[in-house]
Amino acid sequence: MEYKFDDILYGALEPDLEPPRRLNDKILQKAFQAEAGVSAQSLSDDSFDPDTISDGFSGLAPDSERRDGNSRARFLLRAHAVMLAACLALALWSITALAARHCLTLRQVASGLQDDKLAEAFSGEGAITVNETQVFGNYRITLLGVVSGEAISDYRFSENGVPQSDRFYAVTAIEHADGTPMPDAGDAGYGDEEFMVSPYISGLDPLSYNIVTFGGGYSEFVEDGVEYRLIDTGNVSAFADRTIYIGVSDGTFYKKGPFLFDESTGAIMRNKEYDGVNALFVLPLDSALADSVAAKKLIDSTDAKLSDADGTGTAESETEKAASEWAEQFRDGSGALDKEKLAELCRVLPETVGTFAPDADGVYHFSWRSEEYGGGSGSSSLKYLFPEDSPAGTVVSLGYSYSDGDLSTLCMETLTLNEDGTVTLAVYVPK
8 A cells, every 4th residue: 555645745844954964863762762672872982883783573474454553653753853852752753753754665776776566575575674774884784675476576577587576676775874885876986885685594504505606686876975776686585484694885895704604503793803895684574385295496596506606607608608608699899889880680579779968976876677588777877888979879788688498598789879968778689
């Protein structure tokens, strides 16, 4: 159920002034204490351990009525924000709402990634809103929430040519604690601050079982200085009878430093000696979501990939080599593609063709969908898309993809620069 009326009133009654971030943090912490019973600690205190917040919320379960109540409470309390002196309790929850309202909602993030079906799922009863924040150095990491289910996204994921429709989605917000904006796609520093966001399962070594081996990926965008990342993996909710975590660490791939795995208990913990980002959230999943058959299937699939990586994956390596050689044959040496060769050896998927103009910041936001080949989306500025001084008509590749081991699903995303400054996206497949 969507509360559009509440959202409209909420925005209309928003006060012009907001409390300082430090005050927000302290009040948020007190709110967490009241909800979960954790001991009093200030976010500005060096002794603060984000795990105390995580532990305090580990017992929560999905509750649509609770989310309904919170949605309405935020409006009512914000509307009375001008009466802070009248009631201390009202003030506490009003300012808490102000801080939490800083981020987009789960639905808004999915909509921003042009996934209307997932936006609806994030508005439904199966979605779990978390809104838990942990701070590491100059980074504030917030887990906004999760949702899982069968065919709840407009985009399709395939593995070995077989559609994988039972998926798990989580949304995080990453921002600078000092208030400076995260770099956007059009900024020079975009891509310099790298993060890995992944689900982890108690009893499974995160070095081997993570977003990569669970057949996952992610999409992201920056809005008002906050980086929103949506991860998409095999449905790890099948392990709901265990502890399921969402970890956020610096770097592109998993490394042993940020987290510790206790082989005797199966527990995954933050490495408190690690000097970097290592946020770890415990998901408040209902154990009724556990599915031992689906869990075993996901483990078996992951183990097969790990076995290939250990030395029996020659066939996969040969497939990747063939796919790479196919894509490379179209490059003309300048970073662009040979249009004549592309037209000769490939065909365009008509449903993927679309023309996109830059936004006010010069960033292009593009996407495509295909019933047979899935879909994709991205954002970038012109200087990162085309070689310098490219004339109109230049075609570049955004990359190629295929389902594991199946070259019949091979496709390549391309962009063409137009005279009027727009770009046209088209996906090519072999003839």
